Each structure stands twice: as structure tokens, then as C-alpha cells.
Amino acid sequence: MSLRVTFVASARSAPLLAERFEDARPLDQAGWDEVQRVAADLLPLAAAELRYCSPTPRSRATGEGLGYAPLVQLALRDCDMGRWRGLTLGEAMAREPDQVDAWLADPRATPHGGESLLSFISRVGGWLDTRPVDDGGRIVAVAEPSVIRAALVYALKAPPSTYWYIDVRPLSTVTVTGRGGRWNLRFDLSPSQAARP
Template sequence: MSVRVSLVAAARGSSLLGERFDDDRPLDEAGWHEVQFAAAALVPLGAAELRYCSPTARSRATGQALGFAPMVQPALRDCDMGRWRGCTLADVTAREPAAVDAWLTDPRSAPHGGEPLLAFISRIGGWLDTRPACDGSIVAVAEPAVVRAALVYALRAPPSAYWNVDVCPLSTVTLTGLPRRWSLRLETGAR
């Protein structure tokens, strides 16, 4: 039996330029408006048998606003960015350009002292692979980085592909399959 996992990217908590590593900001006003606008399309996902969310404030708030009443899953936390936590990419690049270059090019490196990209992708893949195999469905609201990591893992893409996946707030992707045998499912707007 296979399982269907729909991943919903959390609404935004700050502008793109204000995004900080491993940030736990709540939804901002624009994020709340985005959730209200997208709710009609996303609320049906709440019929899933299992509903989860990342432990971040904006993931929890997005799931609650959509009526999912999700259970927090610590395994769906964002990548641990160590001493870079709370900094913008521009801040870190100005201070540690060689470290940023290493982080972007070597998935095993963790110049920030946190979690290497490869370990992050593996952790998210481990969560996917331990979902119950059933003919039902699961929905999880997570940070965009978590959704990117899940896609890279499910498609068995090289870790460098992580940097080529753009996940917009409130975008949704569905994975179907069994542990270590995932397929990406693209659906039409009509269900």
C-alpha cells in the first residue's frame, strides 16, 4: 500500500529580503492575507488522515489558519544553521564569504557549526520514509527549505539540486509511494 503526502509551504513571516536563517518569526500581515486568499484551494487537504507541521511559529499558524489542527513534528524542523541563525545571507556573505561558498558547494560542509545540507536532506527523507503505509493521505505544513529537501530526497536528485528548487509560500507538492520509492505527483487545478 502506498501513502500520499502533501507538503504545503508555510506562509511568509517576513519579506524575502528580510528572511533570516533558521528564523522562527510568526506570520506577518502579508502572510495572513496570503493564507486567507489561498484557503479555498488548500482547506480540502485538511481531510487528510494525518496532519503535521514544522515546529516553527509560521508553520503552526499556517496549519491552524487552514483548519488543519496539525500535530507538531520535530523532525520537520528547518535546517540547523548554527551560528548563522538569525542572520541574513547578505550578512553572512559580508562576514564569511569563503564559508558561504563552502556551504553552497559542498553538501557535507557545515561552516556555520550546524547541520550539513546532506544531513538535513537525509533527516527529512527519514521522516518521509517512516510515514505509515496506508491508502490514506497525509498533509504537512513546513518551511520552504523542508519542502525543497523532501523533493530532493524523493526524486533521488543530487544534493546540489536543492539550490535549484524554488518553493513559494503556500505552494503545495504531493509525493506518493512507499519508503525510498517516492514519485512526484502534479495535479490539475480541478480535483
């Protein structure tokens, strides 16, 4: 039996340029408004046998707002950014430009004292590979965009540098199908997209 794991990107808690590493802020009003706008389109995903979310406040709130009642999964937490936690990329660059450059260039680097990009991708991939096939074929997971990027890099067996070229927008969805160690990327149209000319 193969699994169908649909990732839903959490709604936003700040404008893109104000995004912070390991952002623990709740949804802002714009994020709540976005959840309400797409709730009808994403509600069918609540029929999944298993429903999970990242432990961040915005992922939990997004999952609840969409009617999923998701279970928190610690393995779906954001990358541990060490002393850069709570900073924007610009703030980290202003404080430690050489260390940020090293981190962006080397997926094994941990200049911030936290988790390397490679370890982060492996952790998220390990979660994906250990989903129980016997409990049903459909899973939905509300997660931070960074977690979804890591899952896609892992599922596609792409080089870690691919992580930097994947754009995951708030409340977007992407599905992988398969089972541990063998995943395929699947694109589906939402009901509202299919109705458009």
C-alpha cells in the same frame, strides 16, 4: 498500500530578501492575508488522515489558519544553521564569505557549526520514509520551503546540489506518492487553477 504526502509551504513572515536562517518570526500581516486568500482552495487537504507541520511559528500558524490542526514534527524543522541562525544569506556572506562559499559548494560542509545540507536532506527524507502506511493513505504537512526542497531532493534521489535549484513559493503545494524509499512526484491542479482558461 501507497501514501500520498502533500506538502504545503508555510506563508511568509517577511519579504524574500529578508528571509533569515531558521526564521522563528510569526506570520506578518501579508502572510495572514495570503492564508485567508487560499484557505478555501487548500481546505480539502484537511481531510487527510494525518496532518503535520514544522515546529516554526509560521508553519504552525499556517496549518491552523488553513483548518488542519496539525501535529508538530521535530524532524520537519529547518536546517540547523549554527552560528548563522537568524541571519540573512547576505549578512552571513558579509561576515564569512569564504565559509558561505564552502557551504554552498559542498553538501557535507558545516562551516556554520550546525547541520550539513546532506544531513538535513537525510533527516527530512527519514521522516518521509517512516510515515505509517497503516494509518491511512493521505498526509498533509505544512513546512518551511527549505524542508520541502529537502524532501523533494530526497524523494527524487537527486544530487544534493539540486536543492539550490528548487523554488518553493509561500502556500504552494507539491505531492509525493509511494512509500519508504520509492517516491514519485505528482502534480495536481487546485480547483481554482482547473477553472482557469
